[in-house]
Amino acid sequence: MTIASFTIRCKLVVKDNPIEQVMQFRYMGIDISSTHDPVKDLRSHINKASALSGCLRDIVWSKDSKIRIYKTCIRPIMTYGTEVREDTNKTKQMLRVAEMKTLRTIVGKTSRDRVRNTDVKKQCGIQDIVRWGRQRKKQWYNHVRRMDENRKIVLENNPPGSRPPGRPPRRWKDSWQSTSHEKIQRQLQN
Template identity: 35%
Template sequence: MPRKLKVKLYSTIIRPVLLYEAEVWTMGKEQERILETTEMRMLRRIKGVTLRERERSTDIRRELGVSDINEKVKEIRMRWYGHVKRREEGHPAKEAMESIVPGRRPRGRPNKRWRENVEDMSHFGVRPEETVERETWRRKTRAADPARRDQQP
């Protein structure tokens, strides 16, 4: 099977399955590492190289035209955030996103909240007020897909 077809199958079938409902995930470093490891095992297999050949992941991704899966998760999360922020007032999803649960959190290091993952918008250089302009928001937050980057005006 040609490599281009393998990459196309990976991008259209396997990756969406890996990222199912990624917009609501709260990922820690361990989950990010597991996701990236899984992706790189598949991409190395597509390219036909082993870990012993010590080829950099960035070089493999660039050659196959695939972006980092963790960047894609951030993009998906930002797309969902913009979608919910544009909803009308009183919509259940918007109320749930903007609600603050009363009470104290348990002792120890708290788990990351979804809002803490999303509010790091400096990665994309956007502000919450920009969600109103849908096209601008999508253009600024769609940075993780090399194939689309070439098609943008």
Template identity: 40%
Template sequence: MPVKLKGLIYKSVIRPVLTYGSETWAVTKKHVQSIQVAEMKMLRWMCGVTRLDKIRNEYVRGSLGVRDVADKLQENRLRWYGHVKRRPPEYIGNVALDFNITGQRRRGRPKLRWLSVVEKDMESCGLSEDDVQDRAKWRKNSRKADPGARRRDSR
């Protein structure tokens, strides 16, 4: 089976399973690392390459035409955030995003919140909350295309 076809199968079957529900995860570096490890194990197995062959991850991804799963996780989060923010303000998702809990927090380091992960993602993509309504700009700046993927002119 050609390597590019394996990459297409990975993108259409395996990656969606790997990232299912990732839009709502408050992803930590540890989570991303474990998903990247699982992804690279699968990609290396598909190519018939082992770690002993000392072939870099970028080369394996490039030969299959696959983007890093961390970029795709970020893309999924931003896409879902855009969908929610474009809904009416009384939509339950927007109510939940703006909800503040009163009272004192527990001692120690605060837990990572989903909204702080999304804000960091927006900062890295050069987006602001005002850009949500401009769908073309939001999509252009938040999407991370796979290498070698052809762009469609209709969008």
């Protein structure tokens, strides 16, 4: 598989055996594609989590038990790979909508009941899923920073070459670092 902004066909032969080129494949539950579409990847995770959360609807357990199941089973499925995925407004919205759908199912409220999302989250004692993912990214970043210098090359360096015209794509580090965080870091360094 080749990863580029446009489709590249190449021929690879190992010991006179041609290797098939694919445009996407599944590795450890994540679809890796040559075009890299974070919305498509996230949608598959949300669909898996929604199927599991649909099972909670018919269970007669207490609300606390359902919240525990959400925290231990459903949220990790929805946020699988969030540590290394860049967040866009679309992916944040998708995560929040899927989370609220599940939490409303747990509490037994629908949007017709006119109960605010913040009230449902307080009732469940759940932190916003995007903020929770941001904390996970910070933990991952700190973990990578502690690694050996040879392994941190990807984290610290920028790829060579020029970027295409237009607005640059959002980087991984930009999805959890705010401008206020950068200002604090600069003040601490000075």
